[in-house]
Amino acid sequence: MNPETTTSTASEDVVIIGSGCAGLTAAIYTARAGLAPLVLEGGLPGGQLTTTSDVENFPGFPEGIDGYSLTDAMRKQAARFGARFKNASVKNVRFTTGAAGAPHTLVTDAGEIAARTVIVATGAAPRHLGIAGETEFAGGKGVTYCATCDGAFYRAKEVAVIGGGDTACEDALFLTRFASKVFLVHRRDTLRAADILARRVLENPKITPVWNTAPTAILGGDDGKVRALVLRDTTTGGTGSGGGERELPVRGVFVAIGNVPNTAFLGGALELDAAGCVAGRGPGGVHTNIAGVFVAGDCADPHHKQAVAAAGAGCRAAIEAVRLLGD
Numbered sequence: 001m002n003p004e005t006t007t008s009t010a011s012e013d014v015v016i017i018g019s020g021c022a023g024l025t026a027a028i029y030t031a032r033a034g035l036a037p038l039v040l041e042g043g044l045p046g047g048q049l050t051t052t053s054d055v056e057n058f059p060g061f062p063e064g065i066d067g068y069s070l071t072d073a074m075r076k077q078a079a080r081f082g083a084r085f086k087n088a089s090v091k092n093v094r095f096t097t098g099a100a101g102a103p104h105t106l107v108t109d110a111g112e113i114a115a116r117t118v119i120v121a122t123g124a125a126p127r128h129l130g131i132a133g134e135t136e137f138a139g140g141k142g143v144t145y146c147a148t149c150d151g152a153f154y155r156a157k158e159v160a161v162i163g164g165g166d167t168a169c170e171d172a173l174f175l176t177r178f179a180s181k182v183f184l185v186h187r188r189d190t191l192r193a194a195d196i197l198a199r200r201v202l203e204n205p206k207i208t209p210v211w212n213t214a215p216t217a218i219l220g221g222d223d224g225k226v227r228a229l230v231l232r233d234t235t236t237g238g239t240g241s242g243g244g245e246r247e248l249p250v251r252g253v254f255v256a257i258g259n260v261p262n263t264a265f266l267g268g269a270l271e272l273d274a275a276g277c278v279a280g281r282g283p284g285g286v287h288t289n290i291a292g293v294f295v296a297g298d299c300a301d302p303h304h305k306q307a308v309a310a311a312g313a314g315c316r317a318a319i320e321a322v323r324l325l326g327d
């Protein structure tokens with residue numbers, strides 16, 4: 001559905017950009033404070049969690065819950081207290097650098113919106129391999145982008161982690177708690193991770209590095225889940241003597257080649273860190289370099305990438321926005 005195009009003249013008290021765990025939690029708190037926040041849902045209403053079937057680590061659900069139901073419940077909870085939702089994506093922003101509470105302008109695909117406070121909660125997207133089988137086996141069938149979230153589903157199984165940086169090493173080490181064996185597939189012959197992490201990986205008997213190797217396809221078995229990775233030698237291009245493609249039998253493929261924070265639309269209006277995340281600061285780490293503009297969730301935090309962490313940041317950003325508007 002195309003969002004209707006409107007230009008709002010009155011200034012909103014709170015506009016939340018993004019409807020993942022961070023944005024929806026911020027909506028619950030600002031709505032309960034009587035501020036009737038407007039949530040701009042973006043292209044993925046409910047956020048990344050809607051792409052996973054089993055969430056077992058969000059507090060309060062002893063049997064686990066599927067990601068869609070969890071964020072849908074958050075949305076209903078926010079709506080109950082007066083949060084409003086709009087099917088719109090922000091294309092660019094014009095932030096005011098003057099007094100706190102002076103209106104900022106958000107240019108969306110559904111018109112311009114003025115807001116006294118803005119909470120940026122636009123999340124991030126995991127970088128994909130772009131190989132055959134990746135999409136087919138994502139979402140509970142063996143391909144995953146989050147070891148913390150999904151590691152426990154791979155007890156006593158052989159798995160592969162793709163990558164060679166800090167995240168890949170952390171994921172490989174974490175997975176040794178569950179998996180019987182962890183292959184660390186890296187396209188080079190040395191790890192890019194911090195020395196201490198790399199050393200722990202190389203000393204761990206459950207981790208087998210697979211050097212100079214890149215995955216080219218993910219294969220499924222009769223049960224419709226991952227059964228193997230197809231690998232090619234990066235030094236020979238997968239051709240020639242000894243360099244041909246080969247299969248590595250694994251039941252899980254953990255892709256750890258980085259995350260892309262959804263911050264490009266800001267066009268330099270907020271200070272970003274080297275990874276492209278909004279640089280949070282001040283109380284709760286949710287203030288930005290612009291007064292009245294707050295940040296929460298994965299778009300500001302490349303380290304934790306968990307629903308409950310994003311929700312916590314959304315809560316902090318909301319409390320700071322409420323305080324500013326009450327001053």
Ligand SMILES: Cc1cc2nc3c(=O)[nH]c(=O)nc-3n(C[C@H](O)[C@H](O)[C@H](O)COP(=O)(O)OP(=O)(O)OC[C@H]3O[C@@H](n4cnc5c(N)ncnc54)[C@H](O)[C@@H]3O)c2cc1C
Binds near residue numbers: 047299
């Ligand atoms: C496959 C998968 C499984 C996961 N499993 C778990 C798990 O089991 N447990 C767990 O704790 N975590 C899990 N995570 C991580 C968790 O989903 C994230 O940490 C969490 O969703 C981050 O929330 P967020 O609100 O910061 O961002 P996101 O969930 O990324 O939401 C971002 C929101 O911003 C919107 N948006 C983006 N750009 C714009 C724009 N320009 N204008 C308007 N809106 C915009 C999007 O539409 C979206 O609604 C998983 C992640 C993935 C990918």
